[in-house]
Amino acid sequence: MTTAARRHQGRTALVTGGSRGIGRAISHRLAREGALVAVHYGHDATAAERTVKEIEADGGRAFPVHAELGVPGDADTLWAAFDRALAERDDAPAGLDILVNNAGITLPRPLARVTEADYDRVFAINTKAPFFIIQRGLDRLRDGGRVINISSVVTRIAYPPLVSYAMTKAALDHLTLTLAQELGPRGITVNAVAPGYTETEINPTLAVPEIRRRYSEASTFGRLGDPVDIADVVSFVASDEARWVTGQWIDASGGAHLGV
Template sequence: MTTDNRTNKTALVTGGSRGIGRSISLRLAQGGVLVAVHFGHDAKAARETVEQIQAAGGQAFAIQAELGVPGDAHELWTAFDEGLARHGARPGLDILVNNAGVTLPKGITEASEEEYDRVFAVNVKAPFFIIQQGLCRLRDGGRIISVSSAAARIAIPHIVAYAMTKAALNTLTLTLAQQLGTRGITVNAVAPAFVKTDINPTLAQPHILAAAASASVFNRIGEPSDIADVVSFVASDQARWVTGHCLDATGGTHLGV
């Protein structure tokens, strides 16, 4: 039987201080992984996430880098390398989770060029160059996991640009899986649907929450932990034979017509 030993492994979770990212950070740390919790602006949230991990007996440190701006990947990896050194950990990485993202709740007739560029810069360009500059750090047998979205398979006109960014991540996933297979690195995406986070403030409205819940075969919306558990599986040794795939973690959202 194959066991999943994550001791001495290191993960980087972008946007790891809040919402789904926080849950992923906590779940990986629970499995014995040293987690670099990336944040863009909310240092308090990152500090709270690290403290929560440490209180549970795990290991983590926070790193800051604004994504979607020139030089963001270099800034992130510099902070990561410095954080490892301060923590006394060996250089390198085993698990990269591209979770950070922004939404754009506008249709094609409302979105401006500036807003379009912004959502693509954060959701597509940043992960592309984070991976590019991280490959020299990623150990053989490692994991690359991107948080995609059900919006890449379901037509949702009022978030069309956002949906396009997630479809781009799915294509990147497929291509990199083929390229990195010779190193034993798996590359996958995980696609949530409606999840209870602050990126979806409209879910606080009862009628919207009810409509979102009814889209799932389980008649509820997702919790961040639902997504984190799937990411944790993909990051594990048990998922060593799964690559180039976008795992549907939507609770069966819109399976029918």
């Protein structure tokens, strides 16, 4: 077995929104490479349990963590659940090595149709929750750890149908930059990985053939991204090979909109 194949051996990871889509692929990849993975979910316990069982069937280690995000006290609820679950295991020390802030929602509406309730909800889940998850998690994150925020390619282009969503991710990008500076003395790297149009259930518009075709053509490779494409990048950024990479916004969009 190659070194890369077990690059996360002995590490503990938490992946928010880790039971479906990109988060599920990340959970699988980190576990396959040796990490004990906390698979966070907000509502779908069945999906979380299925992801954990799949990981275990593949020879990995994982456990579910439940906390609804976007509500008061969500970060404290998440960390309390994480601490309880970790304490019940005999195969990992207390603490965390890899935090992947992946959980998020979209808001496919132009500015004129966004309500205050819409705005508050998308920011609560996509921006406020990761901010306080990181804040509350710093005493658990071991020196030399990794924080990876899942951003979006829409922060580098103008895309009016997703203006509110893009704003949440742009805020997360700045948080990434600032935290990289703050946590560097502890050997902790902080980076953002930015997918483009990816084949997940978070984007209901993919069911529309014309939109699906247009999104595929936006990539220089002429296809939609696969969640595994993103998981591969996250695994590298979480690894020791990326120890000299921090404060970066890493485009994992398959070259979407390079010519625009």
